[in-house]
Amino acid sequence: xxxxxxxxxxxxxxxxxxxxxxxxxxxxxxxxxxxxxxxxRAIRGIAASLDEAIAKWAITESEKRAILSRIKxxxxxxxxxxxxxxxxxxVESTEKKAKVFREVSQVCxxxxxxxxxxxxxxxxxxxxxxxxPKQFLGMHFQPPVPKKPLVELVRGLETSDETLQRARQLAxxxxxxxIEVYEWPGYATTRIIIPLINEAMYxxxxxxxxxxxxxxxxxxxxxxxxxxxxxxxxxGLDAVLxxxxxxxxxxxxxxxxxxxxxxxxxxxxxxxxxTGRGFFTYNHENKRE
Amino acid sequence: xxxxxxxCGSSSVKYQLIDTxxxxxxxxxxxxLARGSVEKIGLVPSSSSYQVVQxxxxxxxxxxxxxxxxxxxxxxxxxxxxxxxxxxxCLTNEKTGVMRDAAEIQAVGHRMVHGxxxxxxxxxxxxxxxxxxQECVEFAPLHNPHNLRGYYATYDLFPNIPQVAVFDTxxxxxxxxxxxxxxxxxxxxxxxxIRRYGFHGSSHRYVTYRVGQLxxxxxxxxxxxxxxxxxxxSMTAVDHGKxxxxxxxxxxxEGLLMGTRTGDLDASVPLTLMVxxxxxxxxxxxxxxxxxxxxGISGVSNDMREVIMAATEQKRDRAKIAIDMFxxxxxxxxxxxxxxxxxxxxxxxxxxxxxxxxxxRELSMRNLEFLGIEVDSQxxxxxxxxxxxxxxxxxxxxxxxxxxxxVIARDTIRAIQGVNCS
Numbered sequence: 001x002x003x004x005x006x007x008x009x010x011x012x013x014x015x016x017x018x019x020x021x022x023x024x025x026x027x028x029x030x031x032x033x034x035x036x037x038x039x040x041r042a043i044r045g046i047a048a049s050l051d052e053a054i055a056k057w058a059i060t061e062s063e064k065r066a067i068l069s070r071i072k073x074x075x076x077x078x079x080x081x082x083x084x085x086x087x088x089x090x091v092e093s094t095e096k097k098a099k100v101f102r103e104v105s106q107v108c109x110x111x112x113x114x115x116x117x118x119x120x121x122x123x124x125x126x127x128x129x130x131x132x133p134k135q136f137l138g139m140h141f142q143p144p145v146p147k148k149p150l151v152e153l154v155r156g157l158e159t160s161d162e163t164l165q166r167a168r169q170l171a172x173x174x175x176x177x178x179i180e181v182y183e184w185p186g187y188a189t190t191r192i193i194i195p196l197i198n199e200a201m202y203x204x205x206x207x208x209x210x211x212x213x214x215x216x217x218x219x220x221x222x223x224x225x226x227x228x229x230x231x232x233x234x235x236g237l238d239a240v241l242x243x244x245x246x247x248x249x250x251x252x253x254x255x256x257x258x259x260x261x262x263x264x265x266x267x268x269x270x271x272x273x274x275t276g277r278g279f280f281t282y283n284h285e286n287k288r289e
Numbered sequence: 290x291x292x293x294x295x296x297c298g299s300s301s302v303k304y305q306l307i308d309t310x311x312x313x314x315x316x317x318x319x320x321x322l323a324r325g326s327v328e329k330i331g332l333v334p335s336s337s338s339y340q341v342v343q344x345x346x347x348x349x350x351x352x353x354x355x356x357x358x359x360x361x362x363x364x365x366x367x368x369x370x371x372x373x374x375x376x377x378x379c380l381t382n383e384k385t386g387v388m389r390d391a392a393e394i395q396a397v398g399h400r401m402v403h404g405x406x407x408x409x410x411x412x413x414x415x416x417x418x419x420x421x422x423q424e425c426v427e428f429a430p431l432h433n434p435h436n437l438r439g440y441y442a443t444y445d446l447f448p449n450i451p452q453v454a455v456f457d458t459x460x461x462x463x464x465x466x467x468x469x470x471x472x473x474x475x476x477x478x479x480x481x482x483i484r485r486y487g488f489h490g491s492s493h494r495y496v497t498y499r500v501g502q503l504x505x506x507x508x509x510x511x512x513x514x515x516x517x518x519x520x521x522x523s524m525t526a527v528d529h530g531k532x533x534x535x536x537x538x539x540x541x542x543e544g545l546l547m548g549t550r551t552g553d554l555d556a557s558v559p560l561t562l563m564v565x566x567x568x569x570x571x572x573x574x575x576x577x578x579x580x581x582x583x584x585g586i587s588g589v590s591n592d593m594r595e596v597i598m599a600a601t602e603q604k605r606d607r608a609k610i611a612i613d614m615f616x617x618x619x620x621x622x623x624x625x626x627x628x629x630x631x632x633x634x635x636x637x638x639x640x641x642x643x644x645x646x647x648x649x650r651e652l653s654m655r656n657l658e659f660l661g662i663e664v665d666s667q668x669x670x671x672x673x674x675x676x677x678x679x680x681x682x683x684x685x686x687x688x689x690x691x692x693x694x695x696v697i698a699r700d701t702i703r704a705i706q707g708v709n710c711s
Contacts, residue, residue, distance in 0.1 A: 004331070004367060026300070026331050056568055057576035060549075069332070 003027055003170045007083035007108060009100055011042025011073065014117050015089035017145025020046045023070040024059075024146075025174050030072045030079035032104075039073030046071065049146060077107040084109075085170055087139055089117040097121060101130035113166050115139040119190060120246055123156035123183045133158035137167055140187060141176070151176045152187045185250035186243070193231070194244050194256070200228040201259040204279070211279040229279040230288065233272030241266050291322070291393050292698040295373070296400040297439030299431065301328040302372040306380055306387060306394070307346070307698040311706060314699055321346050322387040324694075325359070325379055327372040334363035335372075339379040341387060347499075350675040350690045360385065369435070370442035377446070397443050397452040398701035400491070400693065401425075402432035404456030405482060409463075410709075411455040411700035414440060422454060428482070429540075453701040460490030463531040468629075471539075485543075487535035489517045491693040493525040496637045499689045503677070504635070512630040514623055517691065518649065519640030520591075522547045524619065526626035534629055536622055542577060545622070546615045548591035551581040553618070587611035593642045593649065612652065619653035627660055635685040636662065644690050650679065660684060 006022050008015045011031040019029045019042070033039040050064045059067075072079060080086070086108055088100055097116060105114065113135045116126055127136035138154030151171045153164055164180065171178040181187040186194065200214050209217065215227020224231075232240050241262055248256040265271075265278065272278030273286050281289045290310045296303040303326040309319040325339035340359035342349070366372045377391045388394075399414075405425040412418045419440075426433045440452060461469075469485040470478060478484050493515040501508035509530040516524050522545040525535040536544025536552075546552045559573045568576070584591035587608040589599040593615075599608035627633040638650055647670045654664045661683030668679040680686035703709065 028331075056572050057566070057580050058568075058572045059575065060579045063579075066332075 002173065003085045003166075005030070005079075005083045005085075006170075007032065007077075007080045007086040007104070007112075009086065009088040009104065010090035011039065011045070012089065013045070013143060014141060014145065015087075016042050016045045016049070017143065018087055018089060018117070018141055019071055020049055020067065021145055021174050021176075023067045026070070027173070028070050028072075030074055030083065032074050032077060032080070034075060036073075036075050039075060042073060043068070043071065049144075053146070077104060080104060080107045081109065083112055085166070086112060086114045087117060088115070092118060092120055094121050094125070097126055098129040101126055101136075105130045105132055111135075113137070113163050115167060117141055119187070119243070120185070123154050124158070127156040127158060134160040135163050137163055138183070138187075139167055139171070140189075142189065149176050150189070151178050152181050152189060153178050154187060155180070155182050157183070186247050190243055191247065193228075194240065194247055197228045197232045197240055198244060198256075198259050198262070201232075201261050204229070205259060205261040233278035233280055233282070235272070236274055237262060237271045237278050238266050290395045290702060291388065292396045292398055292701050293394045293443070294398045294400075294694045294697045294701070295439045295443065296694075296697075297369055297435045299435050300330045300332070301326060302330065302369060302376065302439065304373075304376045305694045305698070307694065309698050310702055311708065314702065317345070317347055319346055319695070319698070320344065321349065321694075323380055325376060327364075327366055327375055330366050330368060330372050335366035337362050337364050337366070337375060337379070339376075339385070341385055343387070346692055346695045347502075349692075368442075369438045370445060373439070373442045373446060391447070394447065394450065396450055396701050396705055397447065398697040399436060399440055399443075399452060399454050400697055401436045401454045401456045402458075402488065403429035403486065404454070404458045405486070406462070406484075408454070408456045408459050410459055411453055411697075411704045413704050414452045414454050418454060428486070451701075451705050453697075453704045455491060455697045455700045457488045457490045458486045460494045461485075461487030461525070461532045461535050464533055464535070468534040483539055485535070485538040487523070487525065487532065488537045488541045489521065489523050489525075490532075491696040492517045492639060492691040493523075493527065493532065493535070495692050495696045496639045496687075496689045497527045497530065499692075500635055500637050500685070500687050503687065503689070504685060511634045512627075512632050513635045513637060514626050514633060515637045515639065516619060516643055516653075517640040518545075518593075518619075518638065518642035518646075520548050521550065522552075522640070522642070524622045524626065526629050528630045534626060545618050546586075546611075547582045548593075549579050549582045549584045551577045551585075583611045583615065586614060593646060597646070597648060612649070616649060616653040619649075620656055623653075623657060623660070623662070633660060633662075633684050635687060637687045637689050639689050639691040644675070644688055647674075650686070650688070654686060658682070662686060 005028045007030050008019050009032045011033050019031055023029050031042050033042055053059045086104055090096060114130050116138050118138060119140055123138045127133035130136050136156060137159045140152040140154060142148035142150050153167050168178045203209055203214055204211050211229050215229050218224045218227045241258055244258040270277045273282050276282050283289055292307050292309060294305045294307060305324040306322040308322055313319050321342045321344055323341045327335060327337045329335045338359045338361050366375055380386055381388055381391055403425045405428055407421045443452060496515050497508050497513055513527040514524060515527055521541050523535055523537040526533050542550050544552050563573050583596050587596045589596050589608050596608045596611055599605040600612055642649055650669055651664055654662050663682030664679055664686055665681040674688055676689055678685055678687050
């Protein structure tokens with residue numbers, strides 16, 4: 001069964017990005033936000049991202065209009081009664097997410113699959129809250145969604161094979177490569193990249209090599225498209241720290257302990273691309289100087 | 290025999306119901322019963338248009354204006370199968386339908402964009418043919434999957450009637466290797482099938498046939514250049530009835546300047562662009578296919594009528610340059626193809642721009658007097674010039690409305706009856 005109508009809860013960076021990619025793939029999207037104003041903000045965010053794509057010659061004005069025409073917003077759950085698939089992308093709060101799943105499962109059709117974009121909260125727990133744990137899974141997209149072609153499909157304890165299959169199909173239609181992971185802190189991507197970034201920071205802190213040289217080493221020497229420190233700046237050093245602390249707390253192993261240099265930079269407010277300064281400095285176009 | 294002709298795009302289905310068979314073909318007594326389209330499939334709302342025609346397709350151009358306007362409605366159509374169901378509903382409607390029952394359809398003809406090297410003519414679709422068409426999907430990822438979707442949908446609806454695939458590329462399979470090969474290592478051609486294929490085959494083939502009919506000489510004895518100017522534009526050198534070269538290449542991007550496509554371009558330009566503009570393969574591809582051509586140069590529109598207006602009424606320089614580029618490339622290829630054929634008897638204009646723009650016909654044919662091409666400006670500008678000759682020189686210059694659907698319907702019959710399709 002292909003997905004024609006997709007419900008998205010939360011139209012922020014992640015939700016908006018998912019909506020944009022889905023609508024680009026000819027899927028009709030309805031975004032739920034608590035207020036009309038937030039719904040409008042979500043559309044403005046998507047429009048701005050589409051404008052960037054136009055500036056990069058990726059799409060045309062008329063394609064932008066067609067994509068936007070497929071996206072509706074609601075401050076209730078209007079439109080969710082006919083969705084085939086729901087993806088939740090609100091703030092990382094167990095209580096708020098649990099509440100959303102209890103609500104949405106009352107509205108959407110019984111056969112609809114529900115997915116969460118969480119990277120830290122238990123899929124099994126949220127699945128139980130939705131009342132349809134077999135049709136529940138995690139779909140962990142990578143920001144910025146329009147540019148990162150990967151999605152991790154996360155199985156909870158009761159997630160059925162069919163549910164996984166339907167999520168895989170949706171990912172394919174959206175042009176994403178899906179990998180399958182089980183519920184575990186950090187899944188695959190975060191679990192691997194955070195310690196790698198952390199180690200790079202130790203190398204800088206211990207004066208073994210400069211930040212620029214660490215990135216050159218990893219890109220030229222190890223085939224990474226971008227060096228780990230530039231990547232960390234893009235992710236936001238505060239986000240890197242939060243994820244690092246999460247892994248350290250959940251898994252307990254010292255190898256996940258955040259590098260002191262990272263903590264210091266976050267305390268100084270040098271958060272990476274978004275503040276113009278992290279391990280490197282960035283101009284007003286977010287390009288590395 | 291009623292043949293249901295289908296042209297399925299990504300979000301549209303265009304169809305005609307044509308009554309034809311070998312005898313009617315011979316006597317030119319075929320009839321287009323009705324035609325229509327469903328557009329914006331999957332959007333809310335989709336739009337549908339349907340028109341009863343009941344005319345001989347060869348007389349149709351002259352009588353277009355006398356037909357009642359098509360019925361338009363907005364409907365909800367979720368996919369291609371629903372669109373085809375809707376078409377059948379229109380065709381069998383009690384008041385405006387042209388048949389009582391869908392069972393009257395005896396064959397279905399499908400337009401397929403890419404047939405690779407496997408298909409040199411039209412074929413009845415069986416398992417083997419289907420597998421081969423699927424293998425060609427990689428050549429035309431934007432077209433072939435939708436064409437196939439149309440086949441699957443009609444197969445679901447009519448599992449027992451023959452369906453025929455008519456390929457845009459088939460007509461050009463007569464090109465010799467020195468015309469279709471690129472100067473890349475030969476191994477690349479062997480490994481990936483990268484070569485010139487050419488497109489718009491059914492259109493070039495129809496106007497070749499038609500101009501032969503209009504001038505009373507079999508195209509087997511003529512050297513013709515066919516100029517298809519629509520959304521996409523291409524020219525073909527038809528030497529004694531066979532395509533020996535065409536401007537579109539591995540994809541429909543090469544050759545003439547088009548609405549939003551670059552046409553001919555030094556292959557190192559996109560590579561340089563990817564570095565200078567820091568863009569990806571997909572982005573540079575979109576730039577060359579969607580942001581370039583008339584639109585990219587003029588900054589006005591991809592629609593030739595609007596570009597001409599901007600150039601003539603608003604005197605916008607870039608619109609004028611766009612038109613000059615457009616026409617210059619046509620002129621250039623007329624010269625090239627005349628040389629390739631060792632002479633020229635006729636030039637035929639077709640497609641939306643070719644059929645409707647006297648200015649483009651005139652500009653692209655000037656400077657060609659030395660070849661015996663002289664456009665008669667009065668004939669060229671005649672209001673009701675829908676089909677006919679517009680020249681006074683040695684070489685005939687013609688306007689012929691294209692009719693790909695008729696080619697598809699005829700090939701469908703021929704393929705079913707096992708008669709030569711080319």
